[in-house]
Amino acid sequence: MSKIAWFTIGMIIVIAGGMGCTGEEGLLLPGRESDSGNLDGLTLVARLVHITDSHIVDEESPARFAGAQVVTSSAWRPYEAYATQLLDGIIRTVNRIHADGRNIDFLLNTGDICDNAQQNELAWFIAVMDGGLVDPLTGPDDREADARPDPLLDPHASFQAQGLYRAGEHGELPSIPWYLVVGNHDYYAIGVFPIVESADGSRTAPMPLYTRPGLVLPVRFDPLGSSGYGPITPADPGPPCFFETPSYVGPNSGRGYFRKNEYVDALSATVTEPAGHGFADLIGVTPVPRAYWYSVSPVAGLRLIGLDTTDRDEARPGYCYDSGALSYDQLAFLRSELDAAVQREELVIVASHHPTPELELKMGNEVVGGELRALLNEYPNVVLHFAGHEHRNRVTDFGGYLEVETCSTLDLPQEGRLIEIWRDAAGDNVVVSYEMFSHVDDTLPALGDDPLRELREEAQAIARGDQTATARQKRFDPSGADPSGGPTDRQGVIVLER
Numbered sequence: 001m002s003k004i005a006w007f008t009i010g011m012i013i014v015i016a017g018g019m020g021c022t023g024e025e026g027l028l029l030p031g032r033e034s035d036s037g038n039l040d041g042l043t044l045v046a047r048l049v050h051i052t053d054s055h056i057v058d059e060e061s062p063a064r065f066a067g068a069q070v071v072t073s074s075a076w077r078p079y080e081a082y083a084t085q086l087l088d089g090i091i092r093t094v095n096r097i098h099a100d101g102r103n104i105d106f107l108l109n110t111g112d113i114c115d116n117a118q119q120n121e122l123a124w125f126i127a128v129m130d131g132g133l134v135d136p137l138t139g140p141d142d143r144e145a146d147a148r149p150d151p152l153l154d155p156h157a158s159f160q161a162q163g164l165y166r167a168g169e170h171g172e173l174p175s176i177p178w179y180l181v182v183g184n185h186d187y188y189a190i191g192v193f194p195i196v197e198s199a200d201g202s203r204t205a206p207m208p209l210y211t212r213p214g215l216v217l218p219v220r221f222d223p224l225g226s227s228g229y230g231p232i233t234p235a236d237p238g239p240p241c242f243f244e245t246p247s248y249v250g251p252n253s254g255r256g257y258f259r260k261n262e263y264v265d266a267l268s269a270t271v272t273e274p275a276g277h278g279f280a281d282l283i284g285v286t287p288v289p290r291a292y293w294y295s296v297s298p299v300a301g302l303r304l305i306g307l308d309t310t311d312r313d314e315a316r317p318g319y320c321y322d323s324g325a326l327s328y329d330q331l332a333f334l335r336s337e338l339d340a341a342v343q344r345e346e347l348v349i350v351a352s353h354h355p356t357p358e359l360e361l362k363m364g365n366e367v368v369g370g371e372l373r374a375l376l377n378e379y380p381n382v383v384l385h386f387a388g389h390e391h392r393n394r395v396t397d398f399g400g401y402l403e404v405e406t407c408s409t410l411d412l413p414q415e416g417r418l419i420e421i422w423r424d425a426a427g428d429n430v431v432v433s434y435e436m437f438s439h440v441d442d443t444l445p446a447l448g449d450d451p452l453r454e455l456r457e458e459a460q461a462i463a464r465g466d467q468t469a470t471a472r473q474k475r476f477d478p479s480g481a482d483p484s485g486g487p488t489d490r491q492g493v494i495v496l497e498r
Contacts, residue, residue, distance in 0.1 A: 039493075042422035042431055045347060046299045049094050049107045049176075051416040052353075052388030053408035054087045055080070055185060056125045057115035059237075060139040062228035062249040063189060063205070063221035063257075064116065067240045073468035074475055075190075076232075076239045081155040082459035083115070083410050084136050087128050088161045089439030089456045090409050090416050094176070095165045096444040097418060097437065104176050104418075106298040107164065110388040110406075111183025111353035116190050118223050120254040122266055129178065130271045131163020139250045142235040153455050156234045162448065164272050170447065179278040179304060182292055183353035183388065184322050186263060187310040189221045192322045194315040195257045203257040206317040216243040223255035261288045278306045293330055295337040302421070303341040305334060307352040312364035319363070324354030324389075326367035331375065338379045347421065347430065348382045355387035355405050356398075373398050380498050383421060383430050390476045393417070393436065393485030395492065402432060402494060411472070412463050413484045414439060430496045 057080050059066070068075035098104045114121035120138060127134045135158040141148070151157040166175045185191040189205030197203050205221040212219050218229045228249040230240025258266070261282070268276050268283040276283050278294045292308040312325035334350075341348050356369030376382045377400045384402055391408040393415070406417045415436045422431040439456055463469065474480050484490065 039422055039431060039433070042424050045421040045423050045430075046105045046302050047102060047418070047420045048298075049097075049104055049416055049418055050110070050386050050404065050406045051090055051107065051409055052110040052406050053112040053183070053391055053410065054083060054109075054125065055112055055115040055408065055410045056083045056087065056121045056128075057081075058118055058121055058136075058138050058223075058255060059232045060137075060249070061116060061118060061223050061255055062225045062231065062251075063118070063223035063255070064232070065190075065218050065221075065229055066232055066238050067230040067242045067244060069239045069468070070242045072475065073472040077410070077463075077472075078237075078239075078466055079459045079462040080115075080410070081136070081237065082456070082462075084124050084128055084134050084161075085155060085159065085452050085455055086414055086439060086459055087125070087409050088134075088159070088452065089450075090414075091128060091164055092162050092447070092450055093437050093439055093441050093444065094416065095162065095170060096441070096447045098165050098173060098176060099171055099447050100444050102418070103173060104165075106304075107176055107178040108304070108349075108351055108386055109178060109180045110351055110386055111181050112185040112191070112388060112408075113180070113183070114186050116221075116223070117186055117188060117195065117257050119256050119258050119262075119266075120252070122186075122258060122263065123254070126266060126270055128161040129164050131161050131166070131169065134159055134161055137234070138252045138255065139233060142233045144235075147235070152451050153458065155455065155459070159452060166272065175273055177273040177277075177298065179296070179298065179306060179351070180267065181278070181306045181351050181353055182260065182263070182308050182310055184310055184324075187260065188315075188321055189257065192320040193221065194317055194319070194321065195259075196317050205257070208318050208320075210318050214246070216245055218246075223257055224251060224253065225249070226251045259288070260292050261285070264292070278304070291329070291333070293333060295333075295340075297346065301346055301423075303337070303344070303346040303348045305337050305348060305350050307334065307350065309352045309354040309359070313366075314364055321363050323360055323363060323365070324352070324358040325363065325365040326352075326359055326372065328366050331367050331371070335375060338375070338382065341381055342379065346381065347423070348379065349384040349386065349421075350376065350382065351386045353387065354389045355394075355403060356385070358389060376401055383432060383496055384419070391473065392477050392481070392483040393489045395434070395485075395489050395494075401496065404434070407483050407485075409439075411483065412460075412469065414460060414463070415484075428498050430498060431493060432496065433493045435491045 066076035113125045137156045193205040210219045227246040230244045264279045309324035359369040394405040396403045419434045
């Protein structure tokens with residue numbers, strides 16, 4: 001085999017669709033945790049839900065390379081076709097919590113809502129949040145009629161999502177607004193490759209050494225194309241072999257890559273609240289802005305600052321980018337907003353897709369994790385930093401605030417996190433309580449029918465039996481620790497002294 005072929009294989013090993021490299025771990029300090037969990041005498045500032053990394057995927061798209069799972073298990077999951085239904089199940093549990101008496105002020109999603117930055121994946125995500133009809137089949141159903149399961153057990157069958165709780169639609173309680181930040185899979189092809197727009201307006205993502213002939217390995221990803229390497233279909237759900245010649249894939253005009261401004265415009269058209277979901281000031285802005293970060297007040301006395309950790313000056317075609325990037329312009333914006341929050345006497349939560357250990361001085365990044373943590377620790381009103389990316393449950397004490405990572409809704413343990421922020425009358429202390437919840441929670445009263453419960457249980461069982469799950473999680477978290485987290489990663493009552 002030629003040196004070029006071996007180099008190409010080596011580069012493909014880096015295609016992780018979310019690989020992480022964590023060099024800093026933290027622990028909850030013993031003095032932080034409240035022994036009693038007693039919240040008497042405190043005022044609730046906000047109750048929110050954190051979810052992340054749904055990776056809604058068009059598994060039939062020609063702009064994928066599922067065969068690369070032999071070198072990076074993140075390229076294909078045996079349960080990936082269930083991504084939309086799993087997210088719908090998480091949203092159903094959120095609604096049940098809300099209706100059961102613990103009213104949720106807002107939901108926060110820290111990105112990677114899509115797997116491959118495709119328009120149809122974004123449309124499916126919005127349909128799940130809005131309670132629309134989801135049809136996750138983008139090509140022909142090549143299964144024999146008698147081989148197709150009952151629609152309620154078929155991940156390729158269309159279904160009606162419940163949608164995040166809306167007043168009048170699900171009950172008389174207030175609607176739950178939701179906010180979002182950009183993840184690397186919402187910006188790069190399969191989370192790592194820059195998308196290039198040609199003079200004719202077409203968008204593709206070149207791979208390493210994209211001048212190769214492409215006889216057995218792809219040279220560029222084209223979601224609107226008709227040629228794929230080891231395509232996935234309902235009858236042949238994968239995984240394909242690593243070395244395959246290109247084969248025909250039925251083109252679909254809904255698969256095109258989106259840009260950040262198109263992502264924002266799509267968010268402005270949802271029926272759920274608020275308009276733009278954090279990006280309201282960027283809707284319809286021309287020329288297209290570079291700054292995809294924001295500051296809003298979801299409830300009185302609380303400031304949410306959403307950061308964009310795909311914010312690098314330049315991304316070269318064919319290079320792999322999955323680590324976080326933050327510019328000094330964005331850091332200056334953050335400092336300005338933190339100063340303003342002090343004047344308004346607001347508590348602050350910060351949201352980004354990448355956790356701070358994923359901000360390293362490489363691949364066009366300017367601000368490293370230590371700089372961001374140092375800035376946040378300058379402000380005693382900062383209480384929480386929410387992140388995803390590493391598909392794990394972790395709560396880390398970084399001095400003056402907690403960095404909270406929540407697992408993926410697609411990968412095990414397929415959970416979300418409920419968080420409460422409390423404050424005493426004098427404002428001297430803030431108490432943060434948190435717990436995990438599942439899409440198959442049996443402890444909450446029902447809210448309408450849940451016809452896909454059995455299908456989601458099947459998806460969970462497939463994920464538990466996945467022999468590549470451990471290797472995949474090590475790519476997100478090289479420590480190999482259980483993504484479910486330890487006891488204090490999953491549930492706690494933490495006192496933050498101001």
